[in-house]
Amino acid sequence: MKRDKPKYKQIVDAAVVAIAENGYHQAQVSKIAKVAGVADGTIYLYFKNKEDILISVFREKMGVFVENVKVILQKEISATEKLYKMIDNHFSLLHSDRHLAIVTQLELRQSNKELRYKINEVLKEYLTLLDSILKEGIEQGEFDEEIDIRLARQMVFGTIDETITSWVMNDQKYDLMKLAPEVHRLLLKGMKA
Amino acid sequence: MKRDKPKYKQIVDAAVVAIAENGYHQAQVSKIAKVAGVADGTIYLYFKNKEDILISVFREKMGVFVENVKVILQKEISATEKLYKMIDNHFSLLHSDRHLAIVTQLELRQSNKELRYKINEVLKEYLTLLDSILKEGIEQGEFDEEIDIRLARQMVFGTIDETITSWVMNDQKYDLMKLAPEVHRLLLKGMKA
Amino acid sequence: MKRDKPKYKQIVDAAVVAIAENGYHQAQVSKIAKVAGVADGTIYLYFKNKEDILISVFREKMGVFVENVKVILQKEISATEKLYKMIDNHFSLLHSDRHLAIVTQLELRQSNKELRYKINEVLKEYLTLLDSILKEGIEQGEFDEEIDIRLARQMVFGTIDETITSWVMNDQKYDLMKLAPEVHRLLLKGMKA
Amino acid sequence: MKRDKPKYKQIVDAAVVAIAENGYHQAQVSKIAKVAGVADGTIYLYFKNKEDILISVFREKMGVFVENVKVILQKEISATEKLYKMIDNHFSLLHSDRHLAIVTQLELRQSNKELRYKINEVLKEYLTLLDSILKEGIEQGEFDEEIDIRLARQMVFGTIDETITSWVMNDQKYDLMKLAPEVHRLLLKGMKA
DNA sequence: AATGAATGAGTTTTCATTCAT
DNA sequence: TATGAATGAAAACTCATTCAT
Structure with missing residues (x-):
């Protein structure tokens, strides 16, 4: 292989x-x-070609995000805590690799539509895991049972993504890790029961 | 001129x-x-050149967003309601112009970093208006005084943006307008005092 | 155009x-x-692309061969004489343009199969005119009515082509034009009634 | 070796x-x-290199043509019959090996000039044997003593070659062997005394 | 003798921009 | 103002050949 x-x-x-x-x-x-x-x-x-390199970059790197979240999902902790660990993991992986952060948040987004659709396929697995946390939270009564899973997922991912992109666009000059608790608190308030 | x-x-x-x-x-x-x-x-x-066309597209179109929000800001309504009207306006403008929606959410994002930095400059004015609403909400005791304005802004804009992008990527096949109230409710819950 | x-x-x-x-x-x-x-x-x-240039070269140049033979066909002379004039014209056009001779006899033949099939399409028109002369010769009783048109055409064209290719491969160092009468005589003997 | x-x-x-x-x-x-x-x-x-493979292909395969014609030359038969056997042998060897026919008639011709000059060297031995038959025919009074050996050779080889190439280009869908007698008859008529 | 992973030179085509009319 | 023919720089990919094992 x-x-x-x-x-x-x-x-x-x-x-x-x-x-x-x-x-x-x-x-x-x-x-x-x-x-x-x-x-x-x-x-x-x-x-196979240049596009194949770029997809592989995304797949290989995103693989670590996914693996970590899978481990988090296994833990015997509340959905609230799982959500925190997911945010923390996401911030942490990009915080510790400045090149990767630039590539995922800025550069890879200017790829053509075809490539981005393929990247989105890879991303889907990650978002599905996020959905699991949200569902679990609702089932356990931690999150508001009225929330629309899709919208909640978009809020969580959109917020995380926008936060990191801002950080990268500001040349990573402040401490991204410190924002995790507050991002978590904000998102949670919006979702909790 | x-x-x-x-x-x-x-x-x-x-x-x-x-x-x-x-x-x-x-x-x-x-x-x-x-x-x-x-x-x-x-x-x-x-x-001047091709880039100039693209920036102009963004400036001209974003101008409408900004003008509308400025009007909303003048209204004698609560920050909560202003936020709702802002979301509704944002959804509405893109909902009514499918070409523009594709261009802003998908196509223009594959422009190079330089162009995107310039686009961000244009975007800043819009985000500043969003900040005004948030500040007003805090001052009026509608929103939690503990929230970090920057983070809250990223959550609001990130959620709106992610929601619209998903809608465009799904070929605009469901009714975006119907999502506005729920998006507003979710965001508000996260921020309210 | x-x-x-x-x-x-x-x-x-x-x-x-x-x-x-x-x-x-x-x-x-x-x-x-x-x-x-x-x-x-x-x-x-x-x-459109490089191949298009090469086909155009063949089409444009072959066009002159075809036009000349069309004129020859109109003349009120025997098929035998028409055949002579066709051979003479063929030799003459390549004799007077050494570059073209090299291109048609040696260079263009190393093009890929696809291009050569297209070149053959162009060539077909020319060969059809040759067929007309042969048919006329048979009908007028000048040529043996037993000959197979296709084979005769292949003999005539094969001989002409081989003769010119040899001349080009020998760096055009002898007088191609002088060979026309003998080529004609040989071919005719093979076909005459 | x-x-x-x-x-x-x-x-x-x-x-x-x-x-x-x-x-x-x-x-x-x-x-x-x-x-x-x-x-x-x-x-x-x-x-030595790729070209060396290709020349070897031609040399090895052409070797069989040459050997067979050498045997034919030894036979105690007329030049007319030798010519027939040569044509028949040529058709037969390519008729029985469809891959070889494609390679010699179509594919190897798109090799570069240099390679084709080398292939021509190999071909020369074969053409020299053809010349022997022609000379013998003239000496024996079978062929017209006026014919130019070179031209006659070009007519014979050009006709054979053109006939086979047409057959290959038509996907070998008719019986090549059946054409031998007629090709022989045509060529002979052109040359006989 | 045999292997096969690694090398790196070389070419068509697109398209933003110019400028003579 | 407006035109549109002409410009020319720039980059992915293939494949014959080598050489350490």
Whole structure:
């Protein structure tokens, strides 16, 4: 399996760095190859085309978000606490990788519609996990049973996303992690029973 | 002033249509010119370059949003009601112009970072008005005085934006207007005192 | 009509020269543009893509062969004489344009199958005219009524083609025109009644 | 001698199949290696480069044509009959190997000029044998002593070649072998004393 | 002898912008 | 003002060949 070979990850990581430092449209395949320390042609031994690299970046990185949330879902804690841990995890992963934050919040969004639809497919799994937390919260009586799951999900994700994007656009100059409790409190107030 | 001449608006409107129907990357200057019914070169009598067209699209269209909210702010109604009217106005303007909705929610986001920074400048005026409503709500004791204005603004705008984007991505197949009250209720619950 | 504009012919002629002097695979679009004295992009105002240039070369040049033979067909002379004039015309047109001879006999044959099928379509019209001469000869009792038109056509065209290709491969160092009468005599002997 | 080792022939045969099935430009070295059941690198233990494979294909296959004609030349039969057997042999060898027919008549012709000059060198031996038959026919008084050997050879080979190419281009859907007598008759009529 | 992962040179085409009319 | 023909820079991808194992 190509995805398990070291060069695969090497190229994915190089793509994140190249895109973050040069911008989406200036991250030519040759630049990614250079950062990865391989020849241009080597890229195509591991990826079908440039789009495939970009989707892989998203899939590989988003995979960590998903895995973490799956673990959180298993914990014997309230939905309220799970929501907190999810927000904290989301902030934390992007806070600790400034390149990745730039890529997901700014650069990858200027990809073409086709690519973004594919990225959205990957994102869906994550949003489904969020839905699980919301449903659990409602079932447990923690969240208002009247709320529309879809709207609530959009509020939660929209708020998280907008918060991080603002932070990135402000050159990550304040401490994102400190915002987690307040974001959680705000969202919770809107949803709790 | 060029902006007042008929061809200026004609080109701006053509750009919205051309982008919505062909996609951001397929909306070449020559295509915009064709839709506008002018020669390619004429575009450059009214706009410095292609980016200038796109910013103008955003500025002109966002101008309506801003004007409407300014009127709302003047009204002698509670901050809670102003917030509702703002959400309703935002939904309404995009609901009634499907081309514009596609352009703002999907297409213009794949523009490069530079252009998006400029778009954000335009957006700032709108967000400042939102801040006014939030401050007023706090001062009037309608909203929780503990909330962080910036976060609250990100929650409100993030939720609105995410809701509309989902609607557009689902091909505008459900009634966006009907969501306004619930979005308002959710956001309000999160902020009210 | 683009084909009537001077630059169209200018580019077609440049393609013949560029291919003859550099070889099929070394005749890049930029080289053709340079020879034509236009910018690379200008090529694409007149031709859909590179293949379109090559087909056009063949179509334009073959057009002269066809036109001449059409005139020959109108003449009030025997089929035998028409065949002679056709051979003579064929030899003459390539003898007087050494670049074209190289292109049709050597270079264009290394194009891909798809392009060659298209070239063959163009060639068909020419071969149909040859068939007319053969049929007329048979009807007039000049040629053996037993001959298979298709085979005879293949013999005539195959012989002409092989003769010219040999001449080109020998760097056009002997006088092709002098071979016409003997080629005619040989072919005729094979076909006459 | 490498040419005698089994893998040499294995690769040459694989090349014929790979080219016939994929086309000249789509028959990459790696594809030939795959068909031959060897690693890419192994190819280079037996051939200098890709061109060397292609020339070898032509040389090996043409070798059979030449050997057969040499045997025919030894026979105690008239030049007229020798010519018939040569045509029959030529048709027969290509009729019985559809892959080879496609390769020699269509695919190998799109090789570059350099390669085709080398292929012509190999072809020369074959054409020299044809010349022997023609000379013999003239000396024996069977063929017209006035004919130009070179032209006659071009007529014979051009006709044979054109006939086979037409057959291949028509997807070998009619019986090529049946054409031999008529082709022979036509050519003979043109040359006989 | 055999392998196959890695290399890196090379070309068509698009499209924002200009400028002579 | 308005036109539109002409410009030319820029980038993804393929594949013959090598060489460490």
